Amino acid sequence: ASLTEQQAGKKGVGVDVELCSAINIDNDTFVERNFTNAEIEYCQSRPDRQASFAGRWSAKEAVFKAISSYGKIASEGAAAPLNEIEIISDDVGAPQVVLSGKAKSAASAAGIKNVNVSISHSGGYSVAVALAQ
Amino acid sequence: ASLTEQQAGKKGVGVDVELCSAINIDNDTFVERNFTNAEIEYCQSRPDRQASFAGRWSAKEAVFKAISSYGKIASEGAAAPLNEIEIISDDVGAPQVVLSGKAKSAASAAGIKNVNVSISHSGGYSVAVALAQ
Amino acid sequence: ASLTEQQAGKKGVGVDVELCSAINIDNDTFVERNFTNAEIEYCQSRPDRQASFAGRWSAKEAVFKAISSYGKIASEGAAAPLNEIEIISDDVGAPQVVLSGKAKSAASAAGIKNVNVSISHSGGYSVAVALAQ
Numbered sequence: 471a472s473l474t475e476q477q478a479g480k481k482g483v484g485v486d487v488e489l490c491s492a493i494n495i496d497n498d499t500f501v502e503r504n505f506t507n508a509e510i511e512y513c514q515s516r517p518d519r520q521a522s523f524a525g526r527w528s529a530k531e532a533v534f535k536a537i538s539s540y541g542k543i544a545s546e547g548a549a550a551p552l553n554e555i556e557i558i559s560d561d562v563g564a565p566q567v568v569l570s571g572k573a574k575s576a577a578s579a580a581g582i583k584n585v586n587v588s589i590s591h592s593g594g595y596s597v598a599v600a601l602a603q
Numbered sequence: 604a605s606l607t608e609q610q611a612g613k614k615g616v617g618v619d620v621e622l623c624s625a626i627n628i629d630n631d632t633f634v635e636r637n638f639t640n641a642e643i644e645y646c647q648s649r650p651d652r653q654a655s656f657a658g659r660w661s662a663k664e665a666v667f668k669a670i671s672s673y674g675k676i677a678s679e680g681a682a683a684p685l686n687e688i689e690i691i692s693d694d695v696g697a698p699q700v701v702l703s704g705k706a707k708s709a710a711s712a713a714g715i716k717n718v719n720v721s722i723s724h725s726g727g728y729s730v731a732v733a734l735a736q
Numbered sequence: 737a738s739l740t741e742q743q744a745g746k747k748g749v750g751v752d753v754e755l756c757s758a759i760n761i762d763n764d765t766f767v768e769r770n771f772t773n774a775e776i777e778y779c780q781s782r783p784d785r786q787a788s789f790a791g792r793w794s795a796k797e798a799v800f801k802a803i804s805s806y807g808k809i810a811s812e813g814a815a816a817p818l819n820e821i822e823i824i825s826d827d828v829g830a831p832q833v834v835l836s837g838k839a840k841s842a843a844s845a846a847g848i849k850n851v852n853v854s855i856s857h858s859g860g861y862s863v864a865v866a867l868a869q
Contacts, residue, residue, distance in 0.1 A: 481614070481747070483852045483867045489859030535854050539830050564672055586616045588668050592728070593622030595858070599732050599865050601616045614747070697805050719749045721801050725861070726755030732865050734749045 482582070482602035484535025490524035490594055504530070504552040512559065521596060525589040528598035530555045533567055533585055536600035540580050557587065565589055567600070577602070615715070615735035617668025623657035623727055637663070637685040645692065654729060658722040661731035663688045666700055666718055669733035673713050690720065698722050700733070710735070748848070748868035750801025756790035756860050770796070770818040778825065787862060791855045794864035796821045799833055799851055802866035806846050823853065831855050833866070843868070 494500055501510060501523070509526055516522035530552045554573035557565050567585040569577055577585065580602075587600040627633055634643060634656070642659055649655035663685045687706035690698050700718040702710055710718065713735075720733040760766055767776060767789070775792055782788035796818045820839035823831050833851040835843050843851065846868075853866040 481852065481867055481869060483854050483865055485618075485751075485854040485863055485865040486856045487620075487753075487858045487861055487863040492858060531856070532854070535830070535856075538828070539852055539854060562671070564668070586614065586672055588616050588618040588665070588672060590619045590664070592620045592625060595620055595728065595861065597618055597620040597730060597863060599616055599618040601614055601734075601867075603614060618751075620753075695804070697801070719747065719805055721749050721751040721798070721805060723752045723797070725753045725758060728753055728861065730751055730753040730863060732749055732751040734747055734867075736747060 482536040482538070482540030484532040484537075484539060484600040484602075485598070486528040486531035486535065487595055487597045488524045488528045488531075490521050490591065490596055493520070493524045493527050495520060495523045502553075506553050506556045508558065509553075509556060518591075521591045524596040525591050525598065526557050527552075528596045529557045529565060529567075529587045529589050529600070532598040532600035533557075533587055533602075534573075536585060536602040537573070537577050537580065537582060540577075540582055540602045557589075615669040615671070615673030617665040617670075617672060617733040617735075618731070619661040619664035619668065620728060620730045621657045621661045621664075623654050623724065623729055626653070626657045626660050628653060628656045635686075639686050639689045641691065642686075642689060651724075654724045657729040658724050658731065659690050660685075661729045662690045662698060662700075662720045662722050662733070665731040665733035666690075666720055666735075667706075669718060669735040670706070670710050670713065670715060673710075673715055673735045690722075748802040748804070748806030750798040750803075750805060750866040750868075751864070752794040752797035752801065753861060753863045754790045754794045754797075756787050756857065756862055759786070759790045759793050761786060761789045768819075772819050772822045774824065775819075775822060787857045790862040791857050791864065792823050793818075794862045795823045795831060795833075795853045795855050795866070798864040798866035799823075799853055799868075800839075802851060802868040803839070803843050803846065803848060806843075806848055806868045823855075 513522040533555045554571040556568040582602045585602045589598045646655040666688050687704040689701040715735045718735045722731045779788040799821045820837040822834040848868045851868045855864045
């Protein structure tokens with residue numbers, strides 16, 4: 471079967487759980503390397519900044535895993551910094567995935583047309599699940 | 604492309620994590636507003652009632668997010684009470700989703716044909732993941 | 737509609753969360769009944785053996801739920817020991833699912849062509865999500 475046939479309906483899935491307190495949001499270098507300015511501004515504005523950054527982080531990791539599991543990802547995909555996987559909020563607050571740079575190239579090369587993600591946090595943990603299709 | 608073509612194979616995903624103790628199962632008003640009689644009866648009969656209610660709650664939240672992320676949901680969807688997203692157990696104990704009222708209308712309007720959900724709990728947390736397709 | 741038509745694009749989803757410390761990795765009987773030799777060797781070689789076994793366990797449970805939720809599974813499916821759901825790591829460390837014995841028969845009988853899984857752990861918990869398609 472052709473690659474197109476093999477991948478018809480194929481889905482990649484990714485999950486990530488984080489102990490929220492493990493994300494060091496006071497480390498500016500870490501934050502700026504992994505979050506976009508829009509994400510930083512969003513998370514800083516939330517009532518629970520720690521949980522908000524952790525949720526975004528979980529979402530980025532879940533998206534990365536979903537893309538990687540979809541198919542053979544060119545090696546530059548693995549090296550993509552996490553700020554190339556941006557999580558924005560749509561007008562009703564649901565998270566949307568915006569890929570750029572090497573993350574976008576890797577997803578395109580794998581034939582991924584769409585990546586969905588969902589985020590949740592409670593107690594001391596955040597969890598995110600992503601689907602690449 | 605037509606809406607049908609755009610949505611061919613499209614999936615919505617939702618995840619929810621809950622600290623089980625955060626669900627106040629002694630608040631009758633809260634319980635009755637969010638759980639059906641069948642759900643209450645089921646959860647009350649389980650060895651760990653707290654975890655059972657929390658798992659059901661996580662499932663409802665995950666389903667709500669999966670439906671919402673699938674497409675543009677009419678505004679009444681967002682206002683649907685959670686008892687319109689009922690989680691029943693099939694004959695082998697696997698959870699099944701039954702939508703009614705505004706939740707059902709919103710899913711139908713978005714072209715969703717099926718919603719699957721899975722639930723787990725361990726330690727003090729419950730997690731659920733839902734797929735709308 | 738034929739079964740094939742009904743199941744076109746159908747997906748089964750499974751999630752599992754585990755308090756890592758609840759997996760008794762010092763119980764040889766338990767470990768050997770549920771993990772393959774390759775899995776045991778892999779988990780024993782990891783820096784955090786407890787989390788590694790718990791992650792594998794979560795993955796097996798998530799895969800089992802995803803297969804079970806896909807369709808009517810022959811009763812022998814429910815009795816499949818978890819070592820028939822093997823989780824191996826591909827060359828970049830991503831988990832791959834290898835079914836054997838009754839688990840493989842049950843998946844084939846249900847028309848499942850592929851099962852994807854993703855695993856994560858943080859703090860004291862592991863979480864896995866599986867898709868059967």
